Amino acid sequence: MRKFNIRKVLDGLTAVSSAASASSAAQQQQAGNRETEIQETLQSEHFQLCKTVRHGFPYQPSALAFDPVQKILAIGTQTGALRLFGRPGVECYCQHDSGAAVIQLQFLINEGALVSALADDTLHLWNLRQKRPAILHSLKFNRERITFCHLPFQSKWLYVGTERGNIHIVNVESFTLSGYVIMWNKAIELSSKSHPGPIVHISDNPMDEGKLLIGFESGTVVLWDLKSKKADYRYTHDEAIHSVAWHHEGKQFICSHSDGTLTIWNVKSPTKPFQTITPHGKQLKDGKKPEPCKPILKVEYKTTRAGEPFIILSGGLSYDTVGRRPCLTVMHGKSTAVLEMDYSIVDFLTLCETPYPNDFQEPYAVVVLLEKDLVLIDLAQNGYPIFENPYPLTIHESPVTCCEYFADCPVDLIPALYSVGARQKRQGYSKKEWPISGGNWGLITQSYPEIIITGHADGSIKFWDASAITLQVLYKLKTAKVFEKSRNKDDRPNTDIVDEDPYAIQIISWCPESRMLCIAGVSAHVIIYRFSKQEVTTEIIPMLEVRLLYEINDMESPDGEQVPPLPTPGTGSNPQSIVPQSHPSTSSSSSDGLRDNVPCLKVKNSPLKQSPGYQIELVIQLVWVSGEPPQQITSLAVNSAYGLVVFGNCNGIAMVDYLQKTVLLNLGTIELYGSNDPYRREPRSPRKSRQPSGAGLCDINEGTTVPEDRCKSPTSAKMSRKLSLPTELKPDLDVKDNSFSRSRSSSVTSIDKESREAISALHFGETFTRKNDTSPSPCLWVGTTLGTVLVIVLNLPPGGEQRLLQPVIVSPSGTILRLKGAILRMAFLDTTGSLVPPAHEPWREHNVPEDKDEKDKSKKRRPVSVSPSSSQEISENQYAVICSEKQAKVISLPSQNCIYKQNITETSFVLRGDIVSLSNSICLACFCANGHIMTFSLPSLRPLLDVYYLPLTNMRIARTFCFTNNGQALYLVSPTEIQRLTYSQETCENLQEMLGELFTPVETPEAPNRGFFKGLFGGGAQSLDREELFGESAAGKASRSLAQHIPGPGGIEGVKGAASGVVGELARARLALDERGQKLGELEEKTAAMLYSADSFSKHAHEMMLKYKDKKWYQF
DSSP states (O other): OOOOOHHHHHTTOOOOOHHHHHTHHHHHHHHHHHHHHSOOOOOGGGEEEEEEEEEEOOSSEEEEEEETTTTEEEEEETTSEEEEEOSTTOEEEEEOTTOOOEEEEEEETTTTEEEEEETTSEEEEEEOSSSSOEEEEEEEESSSOEEEEEOOTTOSEEEEEETTSOEEEEETTTTEEEEEEEOHHHHSOTTOOSOOOSEEEEEEETTEEEEEEEEETTSEEEEEETTTTEEEEEEEOSSOEEEEEEOTTSSEEEEEETTSOEEEEETTOOSSOSEEEOTTOOOOTTSOOOOOBSOEEEEEEEOOSSSOOEEEEEEOOBTTOTTOOOEEEEEETTEEEEEEOSSOEEEEEEEESOSOTTSOOOEEEEEEEESSOEEEEESSSTTOOBOOOOSOOOTTSSOEEEEEEEESOOTTHHHHHHHHHGGGOOOOOOSSOOSOOOSBOOOOOOOSOEEEEEEETTSEEEEEEOGGGOOEEEEEEEGGGGBOOOSSTTTSOTTOSBSSOTTOEEEEEEETTTTEEEEEETTTEEEEEEEESSOEEESSOOEEEEOOOOOOOSSOOOOGGGSOSSOOTTOTTOOOOEEOOSSOOOOOBOTTSOBOSOBSSOBOOSOEEEOSEEEEEEEEEEBOBTTBOOOOOOEEEEETTTTEEEEEOSSEEEEEETTTTEEEEEEEHHHHHGGGOOSOOOOOOOGGGOOOSSOTTOOOOTTOOOOSSOBOOTTTSSSOOOOOOOGGGOOEEETTTTEEEOOSOSSTTHHHHHHSOOEEEEEEEEEOOSTTOSSOEEEEEEEETTSEEEEEEEEOOOSTHHHHHSOOEEEEEEEEEEOSSOEEEEEEEOTTSOEEOOOBOOOOOSSSOOOHHHHHHHHHOOOBOOOTTTTOOTTSOEEEEEEESSEEEEEEETTTEEEEEEEOOSSSOEEEEEEEEETTEEEEEEEETTSEEEEEETTTOOEEEEEEOOOOOSHHHHHHOEEETTTEEEEEEETTEEEEEEEEHHHHHHHHHHSOBSOOOOOOOOOOOOOHHHHHHTOSOBOOOHHHHHSHHHHOBOOTTTEEEEEOTTSHHHHHTSOSSHHHHHHHHHHHHHHTTOOOOHHHHHHTTTSOOGGGGOTTHHHHHHHTTTSOGGGO
């Protein structure tokens, strides 16, 4: 046996025999012949990379707005993201380039536009009249910080309050500043010696647009007369103000304060409040002031025609309610309802029937934006029930630890999952329709079913319908309910190998055709599930315990060929024994007092009622061995046709027959090689330097080793939830340049750990196992972290009853193939180059007794393996496609010659590789740690696409990135959101049609009728010609240094990229008219309801505005 340098082994370099290298020229010649035999149809032009949609709850939300006419909701986040929601299925994601936090959002109601104010003191105008909204204008304030904005309904003048206490006015058409400024020192009392603080509120009197109410943080409120440019009234209070709201008649307003009080003021009585309320204060008997409470962060004051007004507020709880959850309080007449929320409240808005502030508001719902949820409360029903949320916002209900994506599934799967999931729905929701109902759906051009499966930290698994760029939860499975739960931390068994989340899902293996599901969890447990539409009660949960141990003795490893097919405890020098059990193990310590033969979790021993859906077939647990905790599972595969499940870790591999509930194979990785082991392995280092290897759910920090006996779970870190890869795949995060670099020896003691060879890929197939094979046979291909592929032969008994009586015989084939880097993925192609999927059983209901005919059929039933050329002659060959983290190889079978080889990356490494179908052909898709997405043709491995997409900045991306068929891919872009993307040129072209439209032409409701007497005696709303006050002719020009105007990219280009169809055609027609400078005639009137103001798309905007200034700006 050749000696190998251990450092080379650690570096993942391939150990290639000299014979293989000598035949490389012959391989190249053969490769040329092979290319002529298989016609490859995929070309570079079939590929294009673009993001499609983003699903889930907006991460770290910071602002909220609603258009009451269009019925569209907008949410801004701390990272500068903007999410827009219409009717279920209509949502949109946009991003501010600066990434600054969104502090406020303001819709231009029924105009198809939105203003965003950011923490970097910029204002942006978004055009929502195109499928992908774009920024039309931006304004950057240089000298002052923006704290509050207000845009009156049907006005083009935006009031902007600043930290200095000044108010500037922005024309939202041209996005330029007016010369009209309200200075803080003019607004407050001249005798006041202190600065009033930043602006926290601006609003105009609902009945008189000429009067502006200005709230300063210190407690001063000023009613400013815009025409006379002076303060009419000043209202002073000794408590800081958080928010202000008007009564619709304009005679009263309400303020919320930092001591938990509300003050109601009569406009004409500035000396003292008309009423002071402490909603949650304890009233003291002596007539003293109630005890102070927490600040009331926001208050809204909404009136109804038929009854008492609603006062709705957040915060204000008394200080002695320690540990109480955040609350929204609804005060209506004499009743006060306190609604507890699961997370802290970011913002809330009351939805009202009218957009006019001077009419009875008639509130019907409250939208509450929480830190991690969006809640809608029905104000019209008793008890204020919540609406059932139709958006997919619960991805993060428990942190996502892994995910898988399946496109082009069997068509009956989604209805089957939906029917069992429908029974899980909660009751008690509002009976009304979801009130956010704006926008229109796009055209559905994709007809194939898509399913996303997410695994979570609490052991739950969710199935999602992801067809046609939408997302809807179908079914939720709780894997933890099979285990006994510890009541408290002291009660927890000392066999745990993770501090928290012992049920967290690490790997999901699913066969869509047979519906068999297999999961591997962080506590070294594997659970196999069958799908059933019947409810069953399982008296005793079937369970196996497996003792999987890595040991290098000084003597030679046992010969692989001589490993008995069914190892028994204590056979030869095999250090592993098998403990098949149907009840929890009782042996908890070995002779020297070390923990031994105990699993990490305790399976329930009471009967388990299993609802329709996924039901437990078998629980397998790895056990402690002589004080060594079981190592976490690094790879997993299930095959329904063979009735087998196989899993591996850094100690070795185990195969289980889940039909007979027996362990078939239990080998250390070294024993798989037999006498062919090419690596020189050192005997294990003393126990004191032992560390758990492949700690699957560990946080990775530069220069740190994995903790000694325990390993943090993905939720133990405060903010970032990370999951590491198997040890050999694990990079270190280089903080300096925020990129990943290889570190194969992060500490001296990790040498032992790193030299262990983990099982990194498993693939069942029916192919040629040895060079001299004349026919394909069932087998298992095993890939390791040192780049080795080994083949295990499976000898299966006949189907029917015999399958349950005769043993499956498992034996190593002696075949060894090698690549550079850890093996990630394997697949087989037939002689025409088509993918040969693993054999599978079609799904059937197992909980219904079979009649005689069915039994006869099942005896004859052959496993299904759908291959386009399944009738091929036995003598024809196959191809194995193997992808490692460094390279890909296509190997001809049975000759085992490497006919194509592609070095994917030299300096980085592949995180995810998938063999996927696209345009009636197949390709290999790879995502590299350096951020590149690449595709290669099969079998020739020609590069077809190489795009720099995103650098790997955290392990969440590495853990969740996956490709699937038809050019689809996804990853978790934040802890709460899934980003989907496509690498198919055809999908990119159709995307515009598939996206929903946010803006739909809707008539603005009629203004409230003033009534005869109000008109006669002047009691109605007073209008104001703001143009006359704020326009350049009256107010002059603003200081140029105050703010800088930045034209946005969404003008003319935005229209060119608008949706095709009537709106798009009209947009283009209008653009042509605009560019030629022609007058907008009859077409102008017809398109006014559909298209955003013409000046947005033309350099002549300013002249046109002046020319048509008598018209309302949105009629242009």
